[in-house]
Structures are given as C-alpha cells and as structure tokens.
Amino acid sequence: MTASTGGPDGSAEQAADQAADQDVPLALQDAAYREAVVDLLGAIAYGELSAFERLVEDGKLAPSLEDKVEIAAMAAAEFGKVAGIHARISELGTDPFVAMAPFREAIDRFHAHTAPSDWYEGLIKAYVGDGLADDFYREIAAYLDATTRDLVVSSLEDSGHAAFVVDRVRTAIAADPRLGGRLALWGRRLMGEALTQAQRVAAERDALSALLAGGVDRPGLDLAAIGRMFARLTERHAERMAELGLAH
Template structure:
C-alpha cells in the first residue's frame, strides 16, 4: 500500500472484498472471451465472424488491468479468480446457446445483466476501484451488433421472436440467481454491501431495489432487440 491508497483499504475486510470482486470480474472477462470465440464459429458470414472475434479480443484486453490491480493489492490474481471459476462455468453450462441467435442474445442480455450487477456494487467502492470496475465493463461493441442482427432476423422470420423471447427470460432467471448466490456465498462481498470505513451500507430493502433496477434494464434490452421480456 502507498500513501495515496484510499482510507477504505485500512479495513482488511474491504481489501478482501475488492480482491473478491476484481477476481470475479476478471474471470467473467476470460469467460466472455472464450464464449465469444466459440460464437465466432457459429457466425453465418465472414463479416460476422471477424466482428465477434474482435469483440472477444476487446474482452480479454480488460483482464490485464484487473490482474495488475490485484497484484498491487498483494493478491495472487489466479487465486482471486479461482472461487468464481466453477459457478461461472456452471452458469454457462446451464445456458449454452443452441444457435447463432441464442449466442448473440446471451452475450448481450446475459453479460448485460452481470455488468449491471457489478455497476450497482461499484457505487459502494472507493473512487479508483470504481473507475477500474466501470472501465472493465465497457461495451466492446456487442450491443449494437446484437441488436442489428437480431432485429433483422426477426423481421425476416417473425416466428423467431417468440423462441428468442423465451430464451431471454431463461437467461434473466439464471443470471439473477447467480448474482444472488454471489452475494450470499461470498462473505467479503456481503460485508462490502454492509458498509464500513468511509462507506455507506445497503440494507435488505435497498438490495431489493437494486435487483428491481437490474430487472428494468433487462426489460429495456429485450425491447431494443424487439423481444418481449
């Protein structure tokens, strides 16, 4: 730690929570890279393949800064990511897309839900960590790409919309369950939301409102895709 280290890090529980959070986000970025690389294999055109591969590269680029920050905090980046490998991999196993369009929606809707969750938590972080987290969650261009491809496909085949709407609802349920498990199972993150040195806390009612906001943003994304939520 240096003289410029935020006062919040005087609380060892806060440091542990930040290591947990950055580890979760870092492994999520690695997972996103892997999934986008797999999605590229399903791409119907060469243009789509290159676009998805470029997005995968952008996701992986976020990992370097997260690893650097974990090292600065005196943590082993790989040890920090390890607790999240199994639950994140399990989520992706349960929500493996069946085709190109399901993959597009999963990356747009599923990753969007996870990012909303981390943005909500970012409100309880010191300024430097909050900036790093928000930068790591920046859209790699997938949002506009997914909306364009899905809307065009539904216009060509309206029947596709019903199936993809159901898929979006399933992703929503699985993602919210995963987020709630993270809060419950990871004691440092639970403590982070409870507040501490120079930081406000969040009560159960506020947690409920947080998940309501995440649900509302999911509804907005589905509408952008031209799908019912």
C-alpha cells in the first residue's frame, strides 16, 4: 500500500496553500479587492488603448511633418503601456480583454463628446484631458497594494511630450490671442466631461466604489477626503491650463 504524500489529513497540500498565501499581499487575498483592482486596471488599459487610437487620428490634423512625428511618438508611448497592465490583469486571474470591456462604452462616449475640431483642440485634449484621467488614477493608486500601485504610477508617467504640446499652444496663442479664449473654454469643457464620465463609471462599478472605502490593510475615503481629492484634481487642472497660457 502506497503512502499518501499529503498525509491522511492533506497537511502537505494545506501547507503549500498557506505558503502560497504568504506570498500574496493581504489585500489581494480579498476577492472583492482583487475584483476592484482588475476593474481599475481594465479601465486604465482601455483608456491607454483609446488614447493611442485618438492620437493616431489627431495626427491627420498635424500642420507639419515634425508635428506628425511628435503625435505618432505620443501615440506609441500610450500603446506601449498596455502590455504591462494586461500582464498584471492576467496575473490576477482575469482575461485582460474581459477586464477592459465594461469601460469601453463610457470611454468611447467621452471621446465622442470631446472630438477636437482642429489641431489645437486635439493638443489641449491630449494634454489636459489625459492629464485629468492620470491624476484621478494616481489618487486611487494610493489605496492599492504596493505592486499594483507601482505599476499604475509607472504607466501614468509623462513620456516627455508635454513640452511639445505647451510650446505649440503657447506659440499659437502668441500669434493669435483670440485663440486663447476658445481653447480656455475647450479646456473647461474637457474637465466637465471627464468628471461626468468618471462619476458614471464609479456609480456603475460597485467594486471601484468599494475600493475607495478601504479594506483590511488600507485606509478608506470619507466624504471630506473625497472632497479634498476633487479639489486637488481641480487645482492640477488649473496648473496645466496655466502652463498652456490659458489661465484666466
């Protein structure tokens, strides 16, 4: 009769499971938290993919070959971030395309409502609109486990193209001051649309709402903290507008 390697009570299997659990952060042992992280990463991944598509389309409005190359480089940088996020989603046991699917409608709706009418509106959207989304995800990243937090923050790092946008917009406003008023209104519209879509997504995805409520090893956000978070988002938006020469 052959002896069982796990023992009569399955102690070896239990020990293996316990060892595996010790390698997983406490937060990720919470199924609700894992679901929330997958949701967040799915939203970011689809956001990066759609930003890539939009920048490629905006490149058709570029007035010079140099501008086309800059926009193409920005698009490539956005697309380059997707693989790492997909890998993390897979590590968490979910198909990345399944994770992205729930956010497709909301993000596509945002882009449909904020389609730029010219080259400069496209630049403002790339700088201000994407900046707002990145700031929001950075705020949420503070409530994630260290591995996921580092991935999110690194995926939102500026790819070095902000200076290009600022230079082009400031130069255009200097040449035609009336352009500044139109672009300032456009920037305010982008912020309103972005906040509206973010609130809709959060309301529709219970896991994301629960994420901000905290967990066994993470702090949560009360109403006052949420208010301060949106105040910071508004302040950073104003700073970007000022950098573009669009502060009023």
